[in-house]
Amino acid sequence: LKVVTDVVCPFCGTLCDDVKVVLDGNRIVDTMNACIIGNEKFKSAQAGHRVMQPLEREEGTTQFTPVSYDYAVEKAAQILAKAKRPLFYGWSSTSCEAQEVGNELAEVCRGVTDNTATVCHGPSIMAIQTVGAPQCTLGEVKNRADLIIYWGCNPIHAHPRHMSRYTIYPRGFFTERGFDDRTLVVVDPRPTDTAKQADIYVQVEQGKDYEVLDALRTATRGEDIPDVVGGVPKAQIVQLAELAKTKKFGLLFFGMGVTQTIGKHRNIDIAISWVADMNKYTKFSLIPMRGHYNVTGSGQVMCWQSGFPFAMDFSRGYPRYNPGETTSNDLLRRGEVDAAMVIASDPGAHFPVSSMKHYAKIPTIALDPHYTPTTGVSNIVIPSTMVGVEEEGTAYRMDNVPIRCRKVIDGPEGMLSDEEVLRRILARVKELKGLP
Ligand code: SF4
Structure with missing residues (x-):
């Protein structure tokens, strides 16, 4: 057996970089330090639901026929070259290198390229574009933060090592006693498993986050608020406002419970405004709890390629959002x-x-290492190696820190990477369109 150390887990936006993977030859037999989800991600490299060769769905049926990579690339290029306005969607579980090629492909096809932020933290990005955001790295959180607020998220289930690596339990430079040096506040309509660990649990009424954040902002300024706001008693809102002022460094982590409920980007807008206000009293930052391991990277790559973080439309020949x-x-x-x-x-x-x-109803292509509900309804299915397991690649952690993911094992024989498949399709589409 061989142990590969300093491996980055390519599952959630925490991008834990201290994982050890135990190998028997080219087979993953175990992991150390990874949470149960991360462990499953590594093991899924050799799972039964892996797509082992390109497939084409027979017209009007649910039957697939195995085809070669050359055939699948040609078919995909034909579909995309013929389309007037194709959609390129996803990107959050692949490398920045593949994302870069994919966005160029979308531009050449005059299509739309969009990532999974469109159904998760898109509103956070829109709010940050509107009012800016005081942000920091998870390393600063670990070393300095003595107040952690999780609002509308449940890291114990969605980002299982977030609390143990960065926020609640680790000992940091200025938080030497770890857990004992920090206060944990959870705001959520449901008493989640994360809420059960909180020093203060604030049970907000479903969809009333904006009202409670607004009241918190008002109470922070020392102004009066109603007796109950969004199901939360005035005394608890005032307590939280006063507590936050006494801390050295506060952090607001927020999830889809805030971004995808009534108010959407306005919820984040007011959360940012409260955090900005708090900097008059102490140091305060906020970080969105990004889900897929490289959804943050997709926003970064789209931004440096054309200025917009998701929902980028090239149909007019220039990027629009x-x-x-x-x-x-x-x-x-x-x-x-x-x-x-x-x-x-x-x-x-x-x-x-x-x-x-x-x-x-439309011609579709799915590029994925595994069978999914999406591959089941796509016309062409192209398998690829797994970034961070069978392929190196760059990903951005939820705090916008780029991290190089390692290759741990070889992929199945002859299997191409996402980047290589996209490069081949891009080259062929350019040929079909007569572009240099
Ligand atoms: Fe992987 Fe996320 Fe678990 Fe860390 S917390 S091991 S990145 S799934």
Whole structure:
């Protein structure tokens, strides 16, 4: 047996970089330090639901026929070159290198490229664009933060090592006593497993985050608020406002319980405003709890390539961005795209039926290492190696720190990477369109 150390877990936005993987030859037999989800991600390299060769769905059936990579790339290029406005969706579970090629492909095809932020932290990005954001790294959190607020998120289940690596339990430079040096506040409509560990649990009424954040902001300024706001008693809001002022460094982590409820980007807008206000009294920052391991990277790559973080539309020949118009679900539900390619993502499991109905009607390509509900309704399925397990690649942690993911084992024989598949499709589309 051989142990590979300093491996980065390519599952959630925490991107833990202290994982050890135990190998028997080219086979992963165990992991150390990874949480149960991360462990499963590594083991999924040799799982039975792995797609082992490219497939084409027989017209009008659910039957797939194995094809070669050359055939699948040619078919995919034909579909994309013919389309007037193809959608490229996903990107959050692949490398920045693949994302870069994919965005160029979207531009060449005059399509729309959108990532999974469109259904998770898109509102956070929109709010940050509007009012800015006081942010910091998870390393600073570990070493300095003595007040941690989790609002509308449940890291014990979604980011299992977030609390043990960075926020609550580790000993930091200025937080030598670890857990004893920190106060944990959880704001959530449900008494989640994270809430059960909190020093203070604030049970907000479903969909009333904006009202409670606004009241918190008002109470922080010392002004009066109503007796109950969003189901939270005045005394508890005032207590939280006063507690936050006594701390040396506070952190607000927020999840989809805030970004995808009523108010959306306005919730984040007011959360940022409160955090900015708090900097008059102490140091305070906020970090979105990004889900997929490289959804943050996709926003970064899109931004440095063309200035917008998601829902980027090239149909006019230059990049345009208008969430609500150029976002994947809006385009699919209105039938405004005539082909689609899904990369390292699974809208079949997460999008509304109304979107997937249109997806099932148009020519589609899925690029994914595993069988998913999306591959089941796609016309062409192209398998790829797993970034961070069988392929190196760059990913951005939820605090926007880029981390190089390691290759641990070789992928199945002849299997191409996402980047290589996209490069081949891009080259062929350029040929078909007569572009240099
Ligand atoms: Fe992987 Fe996230 Fe678990 Fe860390 S917390 S081991 S990145 S799944």
